[in-house]
Amino acid sequence: DRSGLGVVYRAHSMMTFETNQVQGLEAIKEKIATLPFQELKHRIATLDAHPSGESGSIIVLITGQLLIDGGEHPQKYSQCFHLIPEGGTYYVLNDIFRLIYDA
Amino acid sequence: DRSGLGVVYRAHSMMTFETNQVQGLEAIKEKIATLPFQELKHRIATLDAHPSGESGSIIVLITGQLLIDGGEHPQKYSQCFHLIPEGGTYYVLNDIFRLIYDA
Numbered sequence: 187d188r189s190g191l192g193v194v195y196r197a198h199s200m201m202t203f204e205t206n207q208v209q210g211l212e213a214i215k216e217k218i219a220t221l222p223f224q225e226l227k228h229r230i231a232t233l234d235a236h237p238s239g240e241s242g243s244i245i246v247l248i249t250g251q252l253l254i255d256g257g258e259h260p261q262k263y264s265q266c267f268h269l270i271p272e273g274g275t276y277y278v279l280n281d282i283f284r285l286i287y288d289a
Numbered sequence: 290d291r292s293g294l295g296v297v298y299r300a301h302s303m304m305t306f307e308t309n310q311v312q313g314l315e316a317i318k319e320k321i322a323t324l325p326f327q328e329l330k331h332r333i334a335t336l337d338a339h340p341s342g343e344s345g346s347i348i349v350l351i352t353g354q355l356l357i358d359g360g361e362h363p364q365k366y367s368q369c370f371h372l373i374p375e376g377g378t379y380y381v382l383n384d385i386f387r388l389i390y391d392a
Contacts, residue, residue, distance in 0.1 A: 247385040264367035
């Protein structure tokens with residue numbers, strides 16, 4: 187169930203999923219809701235985070251594998267987040283996602 | 290020749306190269322100078338950039354392949370940059386680099 191994922195984005199957030207770039211909470215929720223798979227498991231291989239600037243924001247780079255709809259062939263991916271502190275937690279200002287294809 | 294690469298970093302910049310995280314211009318220059326290869330060619334497969342915040346900064350996610358020292362076996366990688374505008378150009382506040390290994 188991905189319907190709750192939109193809560194970590196804000197009105198000025200931007201998301202790139204493969205070649206699709208959308209901005210705004212409603213556009214991001216719509217994009218997430220219409221991704222072409224039902225069940226997704228993430229296997230995170232690496233996660234590196236940097237503080238970024240004096241505002242307390244964080245840059246995160248994740249690499250890992252997706253298991254889509256119970257399939258047996260994991261798909262490698264990379265994802266970058268820019269997280270902004272707000273009210274004791276963080277929201278996602280930027281989310282860039284790319285699959286890694288074999289050559 | 291990578292000796293000039295340090296100019297795009299600043300004193301408060303941070304770089305992660307695989308499991309090594311360093312901060313500061315001198316530490317980054319030292320890290321770049323001691324990377325364990327002499328010649329490196331990048332083949333960029335994807336490059337996505339987002340504006341990030343009101344300051345004009347940019348988040349970039351790159352995926353691609355490295356060709357190391359003329360070797361025939363490209364190595365997939367992912368790299369995230371946080372670029373800050375300064376004097377008509379940008380410097381690198383954050384640089385996170387990870388190789389993508391086959392499962």
